[in-house]
Amino acid sequence: MQEVTDTSGGCGASFVIEIVSGQFEGKKILERHRMVNAALEKEMQEIHALSVKKALTPEQWKQQQGSEGSQATA
Numbered sequence: 001m002q003e004v005t006d007t008s009g010g011c012g013a014s015f016v017i018e019i020v021s022g023q024f025e026g027k028k029i030l031e032r033h034r035m036v037n038a039a040l041e042k043e044m045q046e047i048h049a050l051s052v053k054k055a056l057t058p059e060q061w062k063q064q065q066g067s068e069g070s071q072a073t074a
Contacts, residue, residue: 001061013048020054020061029055 001020008014017036024032032055037044044050056064 007051008048012046015047015049016051016053018054018056019052020056020058022058024055024057 001018003018005016006012006014007016019036023035027035033052036052036055037050040047040050
């Protein structure tokens with residue numbers, strides 16, 4: 001799962017992303033962000049700003065979805 005939001009007003013220079021990957025298992029948050037930046041190395045040459053809002057494992061994402069659902073019904 002990934003969600004990409006263009007926060008540049010349409011010029012494509014600034015993005016906020018949320019990403020879920022099994023490759024994040026056992027990795028600290030900084031390592032996860034580095035993995036994302038490495039995967040986007042070529043694209044980063046054209047991007048002014050990238051904010052990784054969330055970098056979660058599938059299990060963390062499932063837990064988060066469950067807790068958000070609980071809050072919505074409370």
